[in-house]
Amino acid sequence: MSIPEAEPPALKFEEALSRLEAVVARLEGGDLPLEDALSLFEEGVRLTRLCTARLEEAERKVSLLLRDEQGALREVPFGEAEEEAEEDE
Secondary structure (H helix, E strand, C coil), rough: CCCCCCCCCCCHHHHHHHHHHHHHHHHCCCCCCCCCCCCHHHHHHHHHHHHHHHHHHHHHHHHEEEECCCCEECCCCCCHHHHHHHHHH
């Protein structure tokens, strides 16, 4: 049985996550020859790194522009914006 090659870098996050879930399920099954299990494990590591990188990139992009007391716009990370909104109430 052949193991598919690594996913291309253009793979969408949802596709990579879905493939990673399938890889984990196959590995958890435990009925693979060692070579296939190692190949799947390597693919899982690559997919994990891809997903992590995509999540970190998205986290950097998710920010809100807020006006400070002087009316100037400033960029605030998403979590901090929620905290500031709660403090203003």
